[in-house]
Amino acid sequence: xxxxxxxxxxxxxxxxxxxxxxxxxxxxxxxxxxxxxxxxxxxxxxxxxxxxxxxxxxxxxxxxxxxxxxxxxxxxxxxxxxxxxxxxxxxxxxxxxxxxxxxxxxxxxxxxxxxxxxxxxxxxxxxxxxxxxxxxxxxxxxxxxxxxxxxxxxxxxxxxxxxxxxxxxxxxxxxxxxxxxxxxxxxxxxxxxxxxxxxxxxxxxxxxxxxxxxxxxxxxxxxxxxxxxxxxxxxxxxxxxxxxxxxxxxxxxxxxxxxxxxxxxxxxxxxxxxxxxxxxxxxxxxxxxxxxxxxxxxxxxxxxxxxxxxxxxxxxxxxxxxxxxxxxxxxxxxxxxxxxxxxxxxxxxxxxxxxxxxxxxxxxxxxxxxx
Amino acid sequence: xxxxxxxxxxxxxxxxxxxxxxxxxxxxxxxxxxxxxxxxxxxxxxxxxxxxxxxxxxxxxxxxxxxxxxxxxxxxxxxxxxxxxxxxxxxxxxxxxxxxxxxxxxxxxxxxxxxxxxxxxxxxxxxxxxxxxxxxxxxxxxxxxxxxxxxxxxxxxxxxxxxxxxxxxxxxxxxxxxxxxxxxxxxxxxxxxxxxxxxxxxxxxxxxxxxxxxxxxxxxxxxxxxxxxxxxxxxxxxxxxxxxxxxxxxxxxxxxxxxxxxxxxxxxxxxxxxxxxxxxxxxxxxxxxxxxxxxxxxxxxxxxxxxxxxxxxxxxxxxxxxxxxxxxxxxxxxxxxxxxxxxxxxxxxxxxxxxxxxxxxxxxxx
Numbered sequence: 001x002x003x004x005x006x007x008x009x010x011x012x013x014x015x016x017x018x019x020x021x022x023x024x025x026x027x028x029x030x031x032x033x034x035x036x037x038x039x040x041x042x043x044x045x046x047x048x049x050x051x052x053x054x055x056x057x058x059x060x061x062x063x064x065x066x067x068x069x070x071x072x073x074x075x076x077x078x079x080x081x082x083x084x085x086x087x088x089x090x091x092x093x094x095x096x097x098x099x100x101x102x103x104x105x106x107x108x109x110x111x112x113x114x115x116x117x118x119x120x121x122x123x124x125x126x127x128x129x130x131x132x133x134x135x136x137x138x139x140x141x142x143x144x145x146x147x148x149x150x151x152x153x154x155x156x157x158x159x160x161x162x163x164x165x166x167x168x169x170x171x172x173x174x175x176x177x178x179x180x181x182x183x184x185x186x187x188x189x190x191x192x193x194x195x196x197x198x199x200x201x202x203x204x205x206x207x208x209x210x211x212x213x214x215x216x217x218x219x220x221x222x223x224x225x226x227x228x229x230x231x232x233x234x235x236x237x238x239x240x241x242x243x244x245x246x247x248x249x250x251x252x253x254x255x256x257x258x259x260x261x262x263x264x265x266x267x268x269x270x271x272x273x274x275x276x277x278x279x280x281x282x283x284x285x286x287x288x289x290x291x292x293x294x295x296x297x298x299x300x301x302x303x304x305x306x307x308x309x310x311x312x313x314x315x316x317x318x319x320x321x322x323x324x325x326x327x328x329x330x331x332x333x334x335x336x337x338x339x340x341x342x343x344x345x346x347x348x349x350x351x352x353x354x355x356x357x358x359x360x361x362x363x364x365x366x367x368x369x370x371x
Numbered sequence: 372x373x374x375x376x377x378x379x380x381x382x383x384x385x386x387x388x389x390x391x392x393x394x395x396x397x398x399x400x401x402x403x404x405x406x407x408x409x410x411x412x413x414x415x416x417x418x419x420x421x422x423x424x425x426x427x428x429x430x431x432x433x434x435x436x437x438x439x440x441x442x443x444x445x446x447x448x449x450x451x452x453x454x455x456x457x458x459x460x461x462x463x464x465x466x467x468x469x470x471x472x473x474x475x476x477x478x479x480x481x482x483x484x485x486x487x488x489x490x491x492x493x494x495x496x497x498x499x500x501x502x503x504x505x506x507x508x509x510x511x512x513x514x515x516x517x518x519x520x521x522x523x524x525x526x527x528x529x530x531x532x533x534x535x536x537x538x539x540x541x542x543x544x545x546x547x548x549x550x551x552x553x554x555x556x557x558x559x560x561x562x563x564x565x566x567x568x569x570x571x572x573x574x575x576x577x578x579x580x581x582x583x584x585x586x587x588x589x590x591x592x593x594x595x596x597x598x599x600x601x602x603x604x605x606x607x608x609x610x611x612x613x614x615x616x617x618x619x620x621x622x623x624x625x626x627x628x629x630x631x632x633x634x635x636x637x638x639x640x641x642x643x644x645x646x647x648x649x650x651x652x653x654x655x656x657x658x659x660x661x662x663x664x665x666x667x668x669x670x671x672x673x674x675x676x677x678x679x680x681x682x683x684x685x686x687x688x689x690x691x692x693x694x695x696x697x698x699x700x701x702x703x704x705x706x707x708x709x710x711x712x713x714x715x716x717x718x719x720x721x722x723x724x725x726x727x728x729x730x731x732x733x734x735x736x737x
Contacts, residue, residue, distance in 0.1 A: 001652070001655065001656055001659065004659065008718065008719050010718060010719050010720040013719050013720050014720060017720075044723055045664075045717070045723065046717050046719040046721055046723075047715075047716075047717040047719065047720070047721020047722045047723045048719070048721055049721070050720075050721035050722045050723075051720060051721055105405050105406070105407065106402075106403060106405055108405070108406075109403040109404060109405040109406070110403055118586075118587065224719045224721075327382075329381070329382050329385040329386070330381075334385065335385055335388055335389045335392070336388070339392070341413075359389060360724065360726055361724045361726075
């Protein structure tokens, strides 16, 4: 595939791996967080971490949009899906995220009309085609997906589609990063910046990381060569004693972001005073809800949702795993109360989460070390 | 590792705990059947090994093969039997239709046990309102596929259900065949060093179906790979004989699921070299766009063969001589470690674990 394979060249990968090896201080241990779940997926898919020296450790960050949705919000979605006439639509990977009692996939098996869509516009189309039904879009994602939800809502308003509404779970990336960085026991040396989020918001909002916390950030693309190059750029910053925001993903990310997308978002959304994150607790001003102008399309106003906060079990230590303070197996509920089949925390929900990966592949990692 | 010795011991204990939990026969504890139970991954395994096998018990079923051995008396020839149901939507798709699929699916399950299909039964569940011409077309497709496989249709059944209770039509087929005397096949027979062969480019059936459903608004010229695999099996048995250790058709759950099953059954590791896996460029592009791994996508006319290293060249040459298998390739080998797991050497030069599916392969949002 042209324009894709170029970024997956094994020989260039080996060359970059050599440069990384030359850039690290063998006496030092490096912990680099990839903020975005898309990076985690690429790292896993291409085996990128296999090309890194043993003393460079990648820590999976809080940027997996489905895994950070708390149980209470999933319960709200399931409650709405259970109402007469409702068709609940959402992205595919949301279907398996556990609520307090079940997942949306299980609710579907019990009779709720839950449908997977690839785009919020598909949800709007379903609303047009089913005027006698109430079509609700369960919106999730960071600034990456928020503009498409915003555009869909604008269109719904313009076309006056009365049977479409949205449960807004959109979140923003800066507050959880700040929460992580505020933690006194943080053990992270640098960050791979979320390339897709920055396509919308630009690289500037990440400047607080070097400015306030002295950690380097490199906004990274998602192909394996992008990731290796970004890791090298972070290691070079650390080697030089620099801490700044660098943009590896220039071919896509403009420094100022996508102004039109930001404009649409500003029209359709407003900040929630606070929002709960699975495993991280409440973080203020970390999520979006529909603005007053779009109140008619707010499913949380149209339907009665339980809105009950379902506490993460106290023993869950996702926060510490995310901060790199503990390893998955050191968590009190790892492998007993919290397994991939019955996940509690965000790190176990996604198959690429740190805990799920360790649960499934820890044995292999041990084997690799023995070799 | 930075851990202190006590930590390491604790880590070992946690890993052992997980190991024990994973090795246990899965228990079926779900309240409802979800689509994941039909997807060929972990949930399907739980349904089969946790509910069906314990209830139906011992004997041939414990082998969890595509087809089961039937004992008709001590002197009787070895016979295998299998059945398969087809609920595909749409009924017709590029490269095939439900009728052709229904015959090939059962014929291929017998072939994977080393048996040529002799006889089939066909049961039809038809939805009220189904167009007669659609039915005629599928009956002709069934007849043609059975002729192609030299299998006689010896019986069947028809039922009609109310509108809305079936998606046009469902087909169930059952087949029997005698095991070829050349065949010594079993999923427990994988040995370190054995080569893994696929009979052609993978993921074409599943991709053709996904695109034919039209929900992605993607157009691509890709056809289902559905075909009768007996000629390929015949050629492999001729070329490799007892060096042919195991055969599986990579249907639901794709090549990844087959390799995971075999690795578990033989307590061996499997290493797949991603760059060697034949994938049609259009399939690769569709999978890329949809965020789906071709290794997990269904095939209806592709097999995975495990052969002893000495037989690799002969087996591959024989297979490539069979029409439709020209692009057969060795994609990896059996290893000692890590037992029960499938590793992939990625084209990029890294390694990863290729696990069983947890549910349907759901597209990612990012």
